[in-house]
Amino acid sequence: MRIFGLILIALAGLVPLYWFVPLAGSRDAGALFSQYIGSLALILMGINQFLATRAPGLETVIGPLDRIYVLHKWLGVVAMVCLGLHDIIDAEMNGLRGGPLAGIAEDLGEISLYGLLVLVLASVITFIPYHLWKWSHRLIGIFFFLGAFHFFFIEKPFSSFDPLGLYICAFCLLGIVSYVWMSVVRPMAPRGYRYTVATVRHLGGLTEVILNPKGRGLRHKPGQFAFLSVGGSGLSEEHPFTLSGAPRDDGSLRFSIKDLGDYTRHLRRELSEGMEATVTGPYGRFSMPAGRDPQVWVGAGVGVTPFLAFAESLKARPTGPVKLYYCVRERDDIPYAIELERAAEEAGNLELVIVNSDEGVRLTPERIAADLGGDLSRAHVFFCGPSAMRKTLKSGLVLKGLRASRFHFEEFEMRTGIGLATLSAWLWDRSIYTIEKRREDRKQAAE
Known part of the structure; x- marks a missing residue:
């Protein structure tokens, strides 16, 4: 902000x-x-x-x-x-x-x-x-x-x-x-750029969509997102999704969409090749900095999508050493592992590390600091994933020397609450504590 x-x-x-x-x-x-x-x-x-x-x-x-x-x-x-x-x-x-x-x-x-x-x-x-x-x-x-x-x-x-x-x-x-x-x-009079759905692939819980432009297409930077609307079949409502591919010469766009709600599940069932789509944007400032400072990318689950675009762009944009932590829950839930491994081989300065929580492995600030040799003062950290994980990593890395301004992230959810669940849990715990305390006081008074 x-x-x-x-x-x-x-x-x-x-x-x-x-x-x-x-x-x-x-x-x-x-x-x-x-x-x-x-x-x-x-x-x-x-x-x-x-x-x-x-x-x-x-x-x-x-x-x-x-x-x-x-x-x-x-x-x-x-x-x-x-x-x-x-x-x-x-x-x-x-x-x-x-x-x-x-x-x-x-x-x-x-x-x-x-x-x-x-x-x-x-x-x-x-x-x-x-x-x-x-x-x-x-x-x-x-x-x-x-x-x-x-x-x-x-x-x-x-x-x-x-x-x-x-x-x-x-x-x-x-x-x-x-x-x-x-x-x-x-x-x-809807605005936006007109596209045709060229390819639809289902990769586990993801729906990968490739769009071809009808005329002049959208120009974006790796890491940005756009609003997608598809004509017909109840998909005309705009929804924001990260562009999971770097800008391409033919103007095509790629979205990798996780099944997270009614709209995305409906899109998975109904979207097909040949349908017309409108894309509005691009939006966001989640982009790589210039220079040779080391970078750490952390993508949790579908949060890896902006880093797919980052990885594609490394061939045309030299940077310092990059370490990508791809955090998943299951070994089979790694739809883009092969693509990222290929990008790492081509770029030369990108190292892919898969962190599988199903095997008891967790990504911690200590591990990131150790992998960077203990020096976080020059590093940039880019994160995309759950907010609880983000807060834990950021606070730990800042304590270990990372400048807070160099921890980059986007709000993963466009619609969020105001802590009502946390407040309710606190009130519940407090009421239980009060009831137990009163029971204990009455018991001691009776004795």
Whole structure:
């Protein structure tokens, strides 16, 4: 995530204080604070709607798209906290007279609050099926519009046409335009590059797809991902997948897709050669650095896909020594071992190490440090796999001398929760501990 983009978003939320603070001398402070945090929620939701458009330049200002998705989630959570506080803290002020639509605006504000609350909760409760979540997520823009209507016509100590009112209205307009673009305009005139499915192969739990361009194709860097949509058979919904091949002279693309959900299982059953596809992108900043510093690549399961593209590109892009750890659970679950071994032979500076957990082998920070001779100060580590494994490796390697900025990764899941499972487990453990403690106290008291 780029600090510059975070600062811009923070400033967008703080700027209204320039107008709100002078009002504090003549208005109830609690009610004024309630109106500020309600306005802040609208600003953050307007920005969030814009982030969802994947507009050109967003990755340059905010950061890679995978981080934008994480930011999108947390901005939504913060906005809902602000709305909740706005609802709890009375925002009414004496001496204000609303217009003819103030009463309707008040009622629509309540509808907006509870509608957004339900939809945001549905977004962070990850056991809700993806297709149901995505369908419900489209309704957020409607409730946001009701919230904007509430702000424009509700009683407040300033006019909607004052500088403060216009400032907040600008973010409301940004959010509404972004929502209309994503929900109405874009589906009518879809963007992207047109391809034909040339080859479909099933490799264990993976579906390998090779696409040939119809005209000018997408240009990408090894390690980037793109959104794939296939015409017909219920596969037209866009889904992001890593491009598992380096750029090729004929413009063809390769995806290696793991069966992880309803869509990918449906794709495995229905996808066939000759079908038409649309690819949008590329996205991401997960790419090899220039220079001769040693590199470590860690791919766990399907997380090896960006390193397939990395390995292909080594022939045209000389680098320092590279060690690839391909982490698998079973010996038979290594669909790209032969391809990677061939790439290692051709590149000369790539060493492939298969780490098979079924044989009791685990990849640890100690092993990586030992394989690099104990010197991690110059190394770059690239990781793609489960978040728990990533956190363990990163913390251990940093303690052993790796610079944190040289541990590169992408968020493996575009849709994540906010720790509700961890919180529930902690509350459960705490309640069990409390019950046992009370039983012990009663037992000691009886004795």
